[in-house]
Amino acid sequence: MPEPEPRLVGKSFPLLAFAFATIAAALSAVDAVIVRLLADDVHPFVIGFFRSLCGLMTILPWIALRPQILRTRYRLRHASRAALKLLSLVCGFAAFAAAPLADVTAIMFTAPVFVIIGAWLMLGERLTIARILAVLAAFAGTMVIIAPGGEGGASIALLLAVTGAALQALVQLMLKRMSDRDSVETLVAWNLIVTVPIAAIPAFFVWETPGLRDCGLLVLQGALGAVNMSLMTKAFSLADASHVAPVDFLRLPFVAIASWLIFGEIAGLRTWSGAILILLATMLPVAGGLIRRRRR
Secondary structure, three states: OOOOOOOOOOOOOHHHHHHHHHHHHHHHHHHHHHHHHHOOOOOHHHHHHHHHHHHHHHHHHHHHHOHHHHOOOOHHHHHHHHHHHHHHHHHHHHHHHHOOHHHHHHHHOOHHHHHHHHHHHHOOOOOOHHHHHHHHHHHHHHHHHHOOOOOHHHHHHHHHHHHHHHHHHHHHHHHHHHOOOOOHHHHHHHHHHHHHHHHHHHHHHOOOOOOHHHHHHHHHHHHHHHHHHHHHHHHHHHOOHHHHHHHHHHHHHHHHHHHHHHHOOOOOHHHHHHHHHHHHHHHHHHHHHHHHHHHO
């Protein structure tokens, strides 16, 4: 999920924010479908390279108009963050290529729970009862979806989805520290600038020039990624994060419908049961925070 911009002072537009976040969720479903369509011909490393390259090309005019956004105090940290984010994307691409799209999407929602674990281990944040229950519920939901002992290839791919979610959480924890001194614009710009050369290295070793169809899909995916980031960033600027973040869960029904229409995949009871547990896991800390505020 993209980093939110500071909300417009004194103004809130929840319906418009909901609309932007809903469109972004639908575009995420299209993104997952494109990855599956590319899976047979394009390596995940190559998809990651094109994704970052298209994103960089999208923001280059913006950087040219506002070169001051490149001032940063975290040059080396930007590189490590970009590498981790790229690895997270590649894990997600590999998972989408080999496992049911709805299963992968549901598991990727565990990222906020990994943030809780990381904040406890790395930042010394306290583990409340709500947070502990969230971790347990997310673990149970993930196990329901993966179904240990089930189909081997799909299980390995879903473990890659778990890895991608954990790496995404680590990136978010890094951003939490870096955003103290760097603006959102600086963080986004440097992420794309650094990711392109990093992504080019593994892509070089598996490179096969994509055909015309695949090039079109890669460019479309890169454009959708840029639009998605813009929509979510704008949504967060128009309303409180507590109102916008839950809308992201619309990705799951959108992905389920798209995968059924295009690939004939039907999300079964196991997928929806695990997804509900993961959804509850991500909402428990929020509910616990609201209860604590009311008691005060």
